[in-house]
Amino acid sequence: MSKCDAAPRHLAQFNIARIKYPLDDPRMADFVGNVARVNALAEQIEGFVWRLQDESGNAMGMQVYDDPLVLLNLTVWENVEALERFVWKTVHSRFYGRRAEWFEHTETPLVLWQISAGHRPQMAEGVERLEHLKAHGPSDHAFGWNDMPQAHHWKAARAGAMQSIEHAAGRA
Numbered sequence: 001m002s003k004c005d006a007a008p009r010h011l012a013q014f015n016i017a018r019i020k021y022p023l024d025d026p027r028m029a030d031f032v033g034n035v036a037r038v039n040a041l042a043e044q045i046e047g048f049v050w051r052l053q054d055e056s057g058n059a060m061g062m063q064v065y066d067d068p069l070v071l072l073n074l075t076v077w078e079n080v081e082a083l084e085r086f087v088w089k090t091v092h093s094r095f096y097g098r099r100a101e102w103f104e105h106t107e108t109p110l111v112l113w114q115i116s117a118g119h120r121p122q123m124a125e126g127v128e129r130l131e132h133l134k135a136h137g138p139s140d141h142a143f144g145w146n147d148m149p150q151a152h153h154w155k156a157a158r159a160g161a162m163q164s165i166e167h168a169a170g171r172a
Contacts, residue, residue: 008117010049011083014074014126015110016064017103023060031095031102035060038092042075045090047082050120051075064123071103074126076115080148108134111142 021027035058042048052074054061064072077083086092111130115121133142 009114010117010119011077011080011112012074012115012119012121012126012129013077013083013110013112014072014121014123014130016070016072016106016130017099017109018067018070018106020102020104028102030098032060034095038095041090041092042086045082045086047078048086049076049078049117052121052123062123064127072123072126074121074123076120080112108144110144112144112148113142114140 019028023032039051039053039058042051052059052062052072059072059074062072064070075083077086087096108130111126111133113129129142132139133144136142138144138147
């Protein structure tokens, strides 16, 4: 197959997070108060394609896993570089760095997969891909940041986090 025969591909990402407190709890105010800002920023990033949202403009009112405490995020990007720019090179990274304040630890919170350009995955597809990744490990069907050789910002962020952990452990 020649390059011009290949259908354009995009990158879908689905992630979940279980909140520690109700959304109206004052401890969640900084997170909740910035959701619209961060979503608007995502939509302005070159390479952003689409995000799942309800009539509120976000997905915080959608329920997944029959658990009202689990928040979800489902987005589509032209490529991993665009997603990385948003996650690691914008104000989003500051909120991501504070995730332990608001969310419980989740062993596998995120899944990525390739889709045909124009496809808009729904929540059930994200759940299926995440469950597939957890059950079978990374594959072409479902994978994580670790499985993307071109995910340079993620690798740098991960290395920085590991250095911080090692540094903190050395002081203990």
